[in-house]
Amino acid sequence: MKTSGNTSRERLVNAMALLLWEKGYAATSPRDVMAAAEVGQGSFYHHFSGKHELAVAALSQNISELLDQDAGTVRSSPLEELKAHLLRPRPGLKGCRIGRMTQDPKVLEDPELLSMVEDAFRATEQSWIKMIDAAIKAKELPESLDSQQLARTLTAVLQGGYVLSRAYGSQQPMDDAVHGMASMLDSLAQSHQVAGNSTA
Amino acid sequence: MKTSGNTSRERLVNAMALLLWEKGYAATSPRDVMAAAEVGQGSFYHHFSGKHELAVAALSQNISELLDQDAGTVRSSPLEELKAHLLRPRPGLKGCRIGRMTQDPKVLEDPELLSMVEDAFRATEQSWIKMIDAAIKAKELPESLDSQQLARTLTAVLQGGYVLSRAYGSQQPMDDAVHGMASMLDSLAQSHQVAGNSTA
DNA sequence: GTCTATAGCGGGATAGAC
DNA sequence: GTCTATCCCGCTATAGAC
Incomplete structure (x- = not known):
């Protein structure tokens, strides 16, 4: 479950967006996201204060994509x-x-x-x-x-x-x-x- | 969130049935159920092999109740x-x-x-x-x-x-x-x- | 920016006494 | 049947080095 993107930040958001969709929020751990994004723990907590903040960014992206489809x-x-x-x-x-x-x-x-x-x-x-x-x-x-x-x-x-x-x-x-x-x-x-x- | 019933077993099933409805399966821990049923850990693992087995009994009860309503x-x-x-x-x-x-x-x-x-x-x-x-x-x-x-x-x-x-x-x-x-x-x-x- | 080490907490279950 | 003590694990986050 690798995820595309150039910067670590992008990779994390993309991975979280996918995992939110497939597994939900509660069932997705920071570990899961890091593994999917192939990013270390240091990067994770450097770019985001925690799971919540990353989820906000990822959910926002998922919502945008969905609304675009409906356009x-x-x-x-x-x-x-x-x-x-x-x-x-x-x-x-x-x-x-x-x-x-x-x-x-x-x-x-x-x-x-x-x-x-x-x-x-x-x-x-x-x-x-x-x-x-x-x-x-x-x-x-x-x-x-x-x-x-x-x-x-x-x-x-x-x-x-x-x-x-x-x-x-x-x-x-x-x-x-x-x-x-x-x-x-x-x-x-x-x-x-x-x-x-x-x-x- | 107390739950009725006479035997510990009944109390556990009733409590789990309610918690399955309100919080779901993943989000309900054995601790939660024991607290709601006012039953100790010893009783829990005496009557059931674990969370799964209790959930089966409780879900079965919830399904029966629902189908009865539709009758x-x-x-x-x-x-x-x-x-x-x-x-x-x-x-x-x-x-x-x-x-x-x-x-x-x-x-x-x-x-x-x-x-x-x-x-x-x-x-x-x-x-x-x-x-x-x-x-x-x-x-x-x-x-x-x-x-x-x-x-x-x-x-x-x-x-x-x-x-x-x-x-x-x-x-x-x-x-x-x-x-x-x-x-x-x-x-x-x-x-x-x-x-x-x-x-x- | 990224790494590793560590910590507190709760989930889920077992052990053995009573 | 019920009790308490204990265990292992993974979640989530912090600390401090590089």
Whole structure:
């Protein structure tokens, strides 16, 4: 589990970022990070005051990467874009870099890490809300929808998909969960279309 | 955090069951359990070979309790029963006794615990599938639905709701997620009803 | 900037007395 | 069945040399 980067500092951050994702915060020891980064203990405590400070830097990097991934690929229609985001490949067995943090006891005890996670979720939620509102404005989805509520339902499906995939040790449950949701969105859009035509 | 029960063994299992729920497996030490159960170290290692064995007994109890809760309250219609289960009160901040286990590194390393979790998820999934199929049979939901897929979407919404609630430190996201899903089910049922009538 | 040595603490379990 | 003493280990960090 070697990690790239030039300076010791970069190597440490990159290694921690990966380990946070794969093993979580509590389960990752300074030793693990040093080994992965191929960096000695002296360097570690020279560049960072301790595990917490390194985790902040690494989590920040993980969050940035994730939000970048969600940044818009333009699509034919708002609904298509929404579905494209929903159906984007998700490594069910690896888990979510951010959502994972919420189940880590040591993260819950750490206000700084916790608030970073919360902010990240707020950001993605806003992203969903924008897509939903755009779809409503384009008459692809009914006006009656509560976009904040639906945004949370969508986020929950993704986060829950990760939980199921880990429980079953398989990618399939994640795929089923998101496809089930996509089908429901399609039905919603179609019936709205039909209703719109009949009253037009 | 005292725990009820008569024999030391019972007290230990009850305490562990609660701690598994609240703190998880990795984060719960034998010391914690003994303190909560008000039982000495001698008793602990007399009744159980170690932490693992106690966890198996405690997790088994937690799973039984959860499955009992899901056991049927009879309702007016299959769809109503389905929604009633979906909207049942869920303590978002406390988390799911079972789903929580899937994010615990020490649980993932423990094949016995992991398979218990997997079995529990299979059981609840089957329960959802039955309710969905019943609703389809009663013509409340369209035949085109893939009941296994939808069951997983529903389970994911619940599990994801817990993740969101912990991230935000609030019950609200969980409630939003399930209500968003309930609304979609209603829309699905309604449009199916309409479509059914128009082609009748 | 990086190294090695050391330290305090808690996790998890064993030993043997009572 | 329950008690206390003890053990080994890894986590996290500090100290001081190079």
